[in-house]
Amino acid sequence: MSVGQAKAPIYEALKKYRSMRVVPFDVPGHKQGKGNPELTDFLGEKCLSVDVNSMKPLDNLVHPVSVIKEAEELAADAFGAKHAFFMVNGTTSAVQAMIMSVCKQGEKIIMPRNVHRSAINALIISGAIPVYVNPGVNKKLGIPLGMAIDDVRKAIAENPDAKAIFVNNPTYYGICSDLKSITELAHRHHMYVLVDEAHGTHFYFGENMPLSAMAAGSDMSAVSMHKTGGSLTQSSFLLINNQLSVGHVRQTINLTQTTSGSYLLLSSLDISRRNLALDGKAIFNKVSSLANYARDEINKIGGYYAFSKELINGDSVFDFDCTKLSVYTREIGLAGIEVYDILRDDYGIQIEFGDIGNILAIISVGDRALALERLVSSLSEIKRLHTRDKAGMFDHEYINPEVVMPPQQAFYSNQHSVAIQNSKGYICGEFVMAYPPGIPILAPGERITQEIIDYIAYAKAKGCFLTGTEDMAIEKIKVVEE
Structure with a gap:
């Protein structure tokens, strides 16, 4: 440099x-x-x-x-x-x-x-x-x-x-x-x-x-x-x-x-x-130590799992970014999005996102130890006040798609609108995703399956912010006319 x-x-x-x-x-x-x-x-x-x-x-x-x-x-x-x-x-x-x-x-x-x-x-x-x-x-x-x-x-x-x-x-x-x-x-x-x-x-x-x-x-x-x-x-x-x-x-x-x-x-x-x-080494040493401290404290609470380098397997998890405070919440019977909402509404803490099973707090240049103490203590109290039976919870974020048409062809094809619950078997003409993180559950050109329909319904019920469809209520979906 x-x-x-x-x-x-x-x-x-x-x-x-x-x-x-x-x-x-x-x-x-x-x-x-x-x-x-x-x-x-x-x-x-x-x-x-x-x-x-x-x-x-x-x-x-x-x-x-x-x-x-x-x-x-x-x-x-x-x-x-x-x-x-x-x-x-x-x-x-x-x-x-x-x-x-x-x-x-x-x-x-x-x-x-x-x-x-x-x-x-x-x-x-x-x-x-x-x-x-x-x-x-x-x-x-x-x-x-x-x-x-x-x-x-x-x-x-x-x-x-x-x-x-x-x-x-x-x-x-x-x-x-x-x-x-x-x-x-x-x-x-x-x-x-x-x-x-x-x-x-x-x-x-x-x-x-x-x-x-x-x-x-x-x-x-x-x-x-x-x-x-x-x-x-x-x-x-x-x-x-x-x-x-x-x-x-x-x-x-x-x-x-x-x-x-x-x-x-x-x-x-x-x-x-x-x-x-000029100062990146010192800045990110501090970021890493804050994230590692918070991870250790969250894991001491019990019920949560703040994961890290122990996931490394040398291939599909070749390395792990320790500045990411990713926390698995399903063991306390709460979807990540539910913990996300409670943190914001009851504790005044805004994290990056909550999905079906995890939350993510971004730790970066502007974070301070006192704020992380507040996050840890809030998660501890949420566990004490809100833990429930995890039976019936959806257990995965990612569903392998069946791609049947290039995205451009599907997006620009003739389409019509159907209710999402009745869309099984159709080819999707638009996106459905939770934002953040903005990774599509469905993308143009993919076959809609019952598993995907169930996932969308579950995500909506838990309070995920779904986006991508023309229908702002995310009740209908544009499908390709075959």
């Missing part, structure tokens, strides 16, 4: 711009906050004064030649990448740009089915064809694992014409596949490796962390700097490596990313990159 990491070119250019007291006759129309006093009172004059448009001194995200270009180079150096793109449409746009950069219509991409919806959306936009590797499932926890090497090898053997392999690193629950072996295997067969590292920013800066995509030699990675790195929501990096063309990837990004890049988001990426490059 170079000594230049102390610089933050976008941030420095914005400070200089603000000091010049420029009279604005460009967009945005609030004119440094003067046109919207309520918003200025709420967000602050300093914030509104740098919510500005692209101009020569501040460069242009679509075609950077000065301060954004320099900031990209510093980010690439910090992450050990060939190039880093600043993304202001979220990691969703980074994931889509990765897939669309290497896969044309009709070309295959090997991926686990427990991908974020953004990856399947990219298939709908591009017309690429998924070859799903079903992740293993931990029977006790009911959660999907990583991709086993033998399953990847089999997918490659059966689809030697596939253009790329897509990998989650880590999953929402903290589970990592053997990324280095998958990358080497893919490269031997002339396939790109694209990595969703939405939850893996800290892998690049902490010590004793799972291997990052760039260190593994993967070709591209989408990194949510805002999730664990401290930047503003919706700001991310797209990293590229190896022989990929920077110009081609930028053109692909510009197909969907805004031409009005927010300087609030851009400067937050710049400042956060500098912060992690």
Whole structure:
């Protein structure tokens, strides 16, 4: 990592711009906050004064030649990448740009089915064809694992014409596949490796962390700097490596990313990159120790299981991200989503998500020991007050899908609406997912089974926030006319 990491070119250019007291006759129309006093009172004059448009001194995200270009180079150096793109449409746009950069219509991409919806959306936009590797499932926890090497090898053997392999690193629950072996295997067969590292920013800066995509030699990675790195929501990096063309990837990004890049988001990426490059080891040592402390304390309560590296099996759980505080709740007779709701409604604690059997608390740069003490004591009290018989609880999160049609074909086909409870046997034309985490229960082109219908009904009954269907009540589903 170079000594230049102390610089933050976008941030420095914005400070200089603000000091010049420029009279604005460009967009945005609030004119440094003067046109919207309520918003200025709420967000602050300093914030509104740098919510500005692209101009020569501040460069242009679509075609950077000065301060954004320099900031990209510093980010690439910090992450050990060939190039880093600043993304202001979220990691969703980074994931889509990765897939669309290497896969044309009709070309295959090997991926686990427990991908974020953004990856399947990219298939709908591009017309690429998924070859799903079903992740293993931990029977006790009911959660999907990583991709086993033998399953990847089999997918490659059966689809030697596939253009790329897509990998989650880590999953929402903290589970990592053997990324280095998958990358080497893919490269031997002339396939790109694209990595969703939405939850893996800290892998690049902490010590004793799972291997990052760039260190593994993967070709591209989408990194949510805002999730664990401290930047503003919706700001991310797209990293590229190896022989990929920077110009081609930028053109692909510009197909969907805004031409009005927010300087609030851009400067937050710049400042956060500098912060992690200079102090990341200390920051994430603290994060790890806080998470490990909370995990140990939760396991002492009994009834809960805060899982960690003991799950490692050298293959489908090749490594585990110890900063993820994932907790199995079914033994106390409560679905994760029920614990999630009780924590928020009765204790004023907002965790990342609750699903059928687990909760996840994200521990990152902004957490403090006192807040974790409060979480642990609240979970202890919830167990004391709310434990009940676990009989009749749904016991798994992940259902292997039956894929019968490419996502793009299904999404754009003639469709009609049916009640979800009467949809068995039809081909799904849209998504159904709990958000977060945004991993589809059903995606376009998949056969609807009774098990899936039962799962959706159970998730609704337990209070999961379901999304994806045209019907906002999630009672009807669009199916393909056959």
